[in-house]
Amino acid sequence: MxxxxxxxxxxxxxxxxxxxxxxxxxxxxxxxxxxxxxxxxxxxxxxxxxxxYASKDELLVGVLNRLLSDSLEKLPAMMELSLRDQIDWTLRELEKSRPLVNTVHGKLGESAAIRDWHDRFHSLLESAVAHTLKAKGIRGERARMLATVAIFLVEGLLAHPHTETQRDDILAWFSQNSAADPA
Amino acid sequence: MxxxxxxxxxxxxxxxxxxxxxxxxxxxxxxxxxxxxxxxxxxxxxxxxxxxYASKDELLVGVLNRLLSDSLEKLPAMMELSLRDQIDWTLRELEKSRPLVNTVHGKLGESAAIRDWHDRFHSLLESAVAHTLKAKGIRGERARMLATVAIFLVEGLLAHPHTETQRDDILAWFSQNSAADPA
DNA sequence: TATCACTCTTGTATGCCATTCAAGATTGAC
DNA sequence: GTCAATCTTGAATGGCATACAAGAGTGATA
CATH class of the missing domain: 1.10.10.60 (Homeodomain-like)
Incomplete structure (x- = not known):
């Protein structure tokens, strides 16, 4: 052995x-x-x-995967929250690693290893959000679009300093406007 | 002389x-x-x-300011477009410098010079969008929130590859939901 | 015209960095 | 007790941003 x-x-x-x-x-x-x-x-x-590790970038990918899998353990419990709270939870989870999020985005153009990780991470997040939206009765195409928007909002809030009020307002507005298409 | x-x-x-x-x-x-x-x-x-230039970062700031002032010359004409087209215009303008946008975001944590530039740029954009929204009769506080959201969407679309359709859908959805508060 | 101060450019050097390579050390398997 | 695989290291390479001091160019002054 x-x-x-x-x-x-x-x-x-x-x-x-x-x-x-x-x-x-x-x-x-x-x-x-x-x-x-x-x-x-x-x-x-x-x-x-x-x-x-083959390189410093690969070490960063290792770090990212470890943080991700730690967070992923809490995913089942999270999936039972309302959409609004799911987004809020994701945001707070990512905020713990805020500097790394910015680093990843800054390296997208220069490191294939990091770009790969980033793309897979995005798919994961989008799938999760889209799943929740579909469960609310929103049709697939629209759910995917709204999931993308949700992620952009999370990333925006993450990258830019803001008050609790701003965050609440934005999330409330998104929740309200992500209901089924009125048309 | x-x-x-x-x-x-x-x-x-x-x-x-x-x-x-x-x-x-x-x-x-x-x-x-x-x-x-x-x-x-x-x-x-x-x-x-x-x-x-005092440093490589300062050179980058010089580059950014030059690109910005080039774009700013077209601002008056742009302000006459609809909100939707303003956002679209901004997006296409920033897309010309996409790699630099990512660089700036990646360096926010490490360079005060770049962070300063970035913060001022954001204020500028937000003011412009908020101004347009107020002209549409949206009250100040809400206009600022929506301006922030608009910028997050621009940054998201900028940082992540997407199809024309995705972009159109997102911008259409935002325009529709950034009217005056129904409440 | 000769000198001076200011603006610009370079040669040289420092120290840090990621990364490589070949050579040791350790350890389980036989 | 030897062997091979797994780790660890020392020493080196090449590139990098940046500092410093010395030089060259140029307009103004006398």
């Missing part, structure tokens, strides 16, 4: 690395965080990181 | 530098474009750029 033990260690180490990386990326920003400074957190050399 | 002649040269050179920088930033991305490669376009050394 040697193989197995190694595999376990691998995941443990990856987890530690990704947690350290997440902390530093969020505190200082992605570009301002060197591979060396992440490695130092665990008392290893920068080179060591390259045994676990 | 020596002073004057110099000042003119300064602006000419800045313009050339900013045009070269804009081209490279958009083609290869901000991080992937070195100061040296920009300088080489004009046959000078990287150091030379530092006489005109």
């Amino acid at each position: 040697a193989k197995n033990k190694r595999d376990i260690d691998l995941d443990v180490k990856r987890k530690e690395l990704e947690q350290a990386a997440a902390r530093l990326f969020m505190a200082r920003g992605y570009d301002a965080t060197s591979m060396g400074s992440i490695a130092k957190e665990l008392g290893v050399t920068a080179n060591t990181l390259y045994w676990y | 020596a002073k004057n002649k110099r000042d003119i040269d300064l602006d000419v050179k800045r313009k050339e530098l900013e045009q070269a920088a804009a081209r490279l930033f958009m083609a290869r991305g901000y991080d992937a474009t070195s100061m040296g490669s920009i300088a080489k376009e004009l046959g000078v050394t990287a150091n030379t750029l530092y006489w005109y």
